[in-house]
Amino acid sequence: MNSVIDQAITDFIQIGYINEDIHPLDLLLKQNQLLALVGKQALNTDLTAATLLPDRLDVLDSLVNYAVKKKIISDNESERDILASKIMNLITPLPSEINRKFWELYQESPAAATTYFYNLSQENDYIKTRAIEKNIEFTKTTIYGDLEITINLSKPEKDPKQIALAKTAPASFGYPTCLLCMENEGYEGHLNHPARSNHRIIRLKINQNDWGLQYSPYAYYEEHCIFLSQEHKPMKLEKATFAKLLNIVERFPHYFVGSNADLPIVGGSILSHDHYQGGQHTFAMANAAIDFPFELKDYPTVAAGLVEWPMSVIRLSSTHQADLTAAASMILDKWRSYSDESVNIIAHTDGELHNTVTPIARYNDGKYELDLVLRNNRTSKEYPDGIFHPHSDVQHIKKENIGLIEVMGLAILPPRLKQELAEVERYLLEEPNQLDLSHKQWADELKNSSTITKETVGTIVKEAVGSVFLRVLEDAGVFKQSAEGKAAFKKFATFFC
Incomplete structure (x- = not known):
């Protein structure tokens, strides 16, 4: 196990160096900070980074899984996210450096500045690309x-154990005041507040007022x-x-x-x-x-x-x-x-x-x-x-x-529909199903209006969902x-x- 985690630490630091996220003079510091985060006191320094370096997010998973196995953190989504955010903070520049570079690039073009910040927010896992x-x-x-x-x-939906833990934890400490406050920048997070160690905000003036720019996770x-x-x-x-x-x-x-x-x-x-x-x-x-x-x-x-x-x-x-x-x-x-x-x-x-x-x-x-x-x-x-x-x-x-x-x-539709629409398709094909009763009238209308086969059922249901969304917009229209x-x-x- 030690050789596996040592390799993961070595690879993570090397990826940061190659991507110029870690300055050569900071390599040992970042390495030791990473050791502390995953609960290790020593590292096999005879190891070298993999010739073909793995994806950084895969290495991140290995580091978090090690911390769970060694009981450094509990095995729930919140504590995993908090640790992952702390690890990715190691390769995320300070707000002052990000703001300096953003406005420097802005002189080249606004698009160059936002492209830099957007890419950084993906690479440091603040934007959850794999989840998206x-x-x-x-x-x-x-x-x-x-x-x-x-x-x-x-x-991610919270599992029952995490929901139970969250009920016993303070709902809020009054800090940050809300999920959008600037105090979220670098905030560790807890069971009832998302991890934000790797979060950064661009400062700017909007009509002479102090505002910030960030991306949606x-x-x-x-x-x-x-x-x-x-x-x-x-x-x-x-x-x-x-x-x-x-x-x-x-x-x-x-x-x-x-x-x-x-x-x-x-x-x-x-x-x-x-x-x-x-x-x-x-x-x-x-x-x-x-x-x-x-x-x-x-x-x-x-x-x-x-x-x-x-x-x-x-x-x-x-x-x-x-x-x-x-x-x-x-x-x-x-x-x-x-x-x-x-x-x-x-x-x-x-x-x-x-x-x-x-x-x-x-x-x-x-x-x-x-x-x-x-x-x-x-x-x-x-x-x-x-x-x-x-x-x-x-x-x-x-x-x-x-x-x-x-x-x-x-349309931003709820995750429940993934399984529910699969059951609608089974119902339309007259296969064993667990159709939610809320969809039955709609499904019956589809069944009576279309010739449905295994090849066409997916398209028919998607088209019907799109038609429902059009109706949703029409319902919301005042005229x-x-x-x-x-x-x-x-x-x-x-x-x-």
Whole structure:
């Protein structure tokens, strides 16, 4: 066993040296730090690194498994992640060095800077590339473009023992305040907080405010990044939000950036910390055409139009950031107080506001663009989860909030569907199965509408899942794609003409 672990330590340090993650003068220091992390007091120095070096993440697994076997750590996902993060921290530069190099590369180009930071975040295992590869991905062609479907298998599910341990551990020590706070940088983590020893954040100013840039550990698309406020404060959509989004795409023109809505049901999962999501990915909504152009009488430099999309989207574009910011703010203010009971839109009940937007910014063909997706979080007896939320007949596939990423055309579906859809396929083929009852009506409809064989069943189910996601987006749209809904949307647009 000692020879195996000694070889793993030797190889890990050599990989760091070859990749220039470890300076020659730091080799012994890093080697001794690694020995301490895995609970060894000595190393066979007669060993040499393997001629053909293994993958670094495979070596990482060997190191963590050794620590488990020697009872240096317990065999649960949390303690394994904490140790792995500490080990990868050995080859991760300090924040000061990463920020220095990032901004040095930024002078070459913004894309060069983000490519450096993105690659580093993958190589040091902060971005969980192996877990992300487990996700099931496919597309659904629709009249609105190709919707993207992801069954999210990347985030590990806690085993029963770890769940039991987590219940007895403190839920929070009050530090870091939340998962997005900058205090997470380098934080060890514990049973109820993810390991962050190898986590790094780029510091930057957004409209003269202190912000950070990091990547998502479980990315859903290319260069999935997060811009976060240094101050822990709630998300709030206001005029300054649009200015900050446009300032970000000015500084990173190869990225889109957007904000979740700021109300429950239609908002994101973390409304307590002001942050945005972005990245280098083109979603179907970005390619959607303008269905109904209109003029903004008070902002002649801003082009406006209703977008051909299942949700209700107003697209603004201009070369003038200030005018675009002001126009977006005007539309948000009007929408906050807008009601049209003929299409079930009510702005507020008993003093509670219901209208907000999901804004997305990008730089496109020399102009700044802002997409404002109109949202309403009202509930009713018929729709207790939300009138403009996935309705009950599609919740067997998607019942969670429709956030920024889904709005743009990428479904993030729960991991339970991997097994559940396999059972649907067996049911359709009339094989022994354990079909979840929530899928039965849907499966029966598929069975009655298609000729199903072993060769076609997988495609049929995926197509059907894509159709359900389209319905999810239509449910979330405040102005429906019916003639009545389109007329009501155009009526709203005429207030600005």
